[in-house]
Amino acid sequence: MFPFALTRQQHCPSQPSGQGGCELIAFDADKLNLFAAQVAYCEPHWHPAPELITVLSGAFWVVADQQEYLLTAGDRLYLSAETVHTLSARQPDSRLITVQFSPALFDALHPAPRLDYCTAGRPLGTGDEQVARCLGQLLESVVAGNAPFMRIATTYLLLNALQHAGKMLPQAGVSTRDMGKIKRGIGFINGHFDGPLTLQQVADHVGMSYGGFSRLFARISRCTFREYLTVVRLNKARMLLRDTRIPITDIALMSGFRQHKLLIAAFNKHHGVTPTGYRKQALSPADPTAHGGECVYLALNDSLRQALASGLAQRQQQDTQ
Numbered sequence: 001m002f003p004f005a006l007t008r009q010q011h012c013p014s015q016p017s018g019q020g021g022c023e024l025i026a027f028d029a030d031k032l033n034l035f036a037a038q039v040a041y042c043e044p045h046w047h048p049a050p051e052l053i054t055v056l057s058g059a060f061w062v063v064a065d066q067q068e069y070l071l072t073a074g075d076r077l078y079l080s081a082e083t084v085h086t087l088s089a090r091q092p093d094s095r096l097i098t099v100q101f102s103p104a105l106f107d108a109l110h111p112a113p114r115l116d117y118c119t120a121g122r123p124l125g126t127g128d129e130q131v132a133r134c135l136g137q138l139l140e141s142v143v144a145g146n147a148p149f150m151r152i153a154t155t156y157l158l159l160n161a162l163q164h165a166g167k168m169l170p171q172a173g174v175s176t177r178d179m180g181k182i183k184r185g186i187g188f189i190n191g192h193f194d195g196p197l198t199l200q201q202v203a204d205h206v207g208m209s210y211g212g213f214s215r216l217f218a219r220i221s222r223c224t225f226r227e228y229l230t231v232v233r234l235n236k237a238r239m240l241l242r243d244t245r246i247p248i249t250d251i252a253l254m255s256g257f258r259q260h261k262l263l264i265a266a267f268n269k270h271h272g273v274t275p276t277g278y279r280k281q282a283l284s285p286a287d288p289t290a291h292g293g294e295c296v297y298l299a300l301n302d303s304l305r306q307a308l309a310s311g312l313a314q315r316q317q318q319d320t321q
Contacts (some may be wrong), residue, residue: 031102036298042087053150058094074315078117117166127165134158160161181206241279
């Protein structure tokens with residue numbers, strides 16, 4: 001599952017595609033990709049566009065730049081371009097709104113800001129309030145269908161507010177070379193997860209030793225090679241269980257599990273349900289989001305604007321308690 005590989009069309013994102021890796025984002029004439037979603041998990045990935053994540057409801061655990069963040073309703077996190085990150089919901093019905101800024105908004109004299117900006121775990125300041133106002137104005141402009149130049153101007157105001165509210169980041173602790181190796185490794189895993197795959201094969205592919213790649217992968221992604229591989233295989237299995245009538249024993253093999261009992265064990269561990277139970281839930285129209293791994297996209301409308309304002313008010317109320 002790759003919930004953030006989205007293309008906005010009439011203010012609605014298209015379906016996600018592929019597995020985790022380098023995300024390809026299609027931007028509209030506003031040089032912007034703004035979407036909202038209820039999502040359970042997003043695999044480690046990166047993209048050339050910086051982005052701002054705002055939690056509307058629930059809570060999310062985000063790992064980025066070798067740091068961990070617990071975001072609750074009203075919290076915001078800015079991710080610089082090319083940052084490898086992953087996200088997982090920590091409560092049911094966790095929803096977020098994301099703004100991805102096109103690289104075309106920047107140039108050599110005005111590069112994309114590389115910032116440390118996160119509101120989790122601290123009181124909100126005047127800079128945070130300005131970011132919230134600019135984000136609300138941007139969403140209002142998109143919902144109202146304002147002229148493109150107006151939306152672009154509002155986008156730059158949001159970026160300016162972020163730059164004033166955040167702190168400039170020092171040079172990354174991981175070299176560009178090492179980060180490139182991890183990205184190639186993730187791409188190799190995503191292309192070969194459905195067959196026998198060992199950490200040594202991935203390490204050989206990127207030109208590293210077994211131990212060196214294992215440590216570097218865990219340091220950047222905050223999960224082990226085996227944990228990541230299992231999640232990728234489970235994502236494939238979920239898709240097949242949900243969208244096909246293929247027998248579960250065959251789905252296990254197609255997803256990279258040597259035996260169907262290994263698929264059952266992984267499902268129980270990660271989702272608390274068997275593959276058969278998951279398939280029954282997926283086919284039930286009563287609650288399409290009841291099972292883990294689903295991503296439900298939210299319309300960009302006045303209701304979403306209200307949800308954004310409500311999340312901010314909830315966050316401000318927490319600061320006064």
